[in-house]
Amino acid sequence: MELETFILSEKDKEGLRELLEVGFIPYEPVCVGMKSTVQEMLPLVARMGNKGLGGGASHGMREKSSGKIIAVMSDFIVTPDDNEIFQETKYDEEKSNWYSNVLCEFSAGVDVFHGKFKKCLELMVLCVHPDYTRRGLAQELIKLSEEKGREMGCDVASIQATNIITYHISKKLGYEEVHRQELDELKDENGRPVLDMEFLKTDGTTFLSYLTKAL
DSSP, X not given: OOEEEEEOOGGGHHHHHHHHHHHTTTTOHHHHHXXXXXXXXXXXXXXXXXXXXXXXXXXXXXXXXXXXXXXXXXXXXXXXXXXXXXXXXXXXXXXXXXXXXXXXXXXXXXOSSTTTOOOEEEEEEEXXXXXXXXXXXXXXXXXXXXXXXXXTTOOEEEEEEOSHHHHHXXXXXXXXXXXXXXXXXOBOTTSOBSSOHHHHHHHTOOEEEEEXXXX
């Protein structure tokens, strides 16, 4: 199947949503670890993906014949004057609210600029359709986004790795970890882990990682 890359725009919202439903939420460790359904997590995940539409830096990959989107790297640009990358947003779904709060707390206080960078390319949602994994598509999309980010004046890039695959890809591409959240530290009101840690240990993902790279 021949593939082509393209810049994501607002007209790709529906194709992005469909990809997130089958290729992101069912495989994202935290979503699975808290036994979420696709519908419970879609409001948050779709919002994060949509945030990168129309900015000019997000890239997608699609089947040339059908036009079906099979991989995305949704990102956007922030400056030191912008608000928090993750802002608290209230959803109808309880689990979307919980995960949103986790991401807000995780990113709070992380300074990606360090007083020397002026513009950051925030790599927000990386997703590859399960039928197209292990082909190097994720790395290709990250590199394309970095190249476009440089053209748009970005001097640093950041990514929040919520699974071990994204973490290893980021490290391979030169990203350095600046912050980590151990998932077994996330407790409910009774002091018990919120997530299924046995699943997460088997899957190999027991932490969230915040990584950055100078461009």
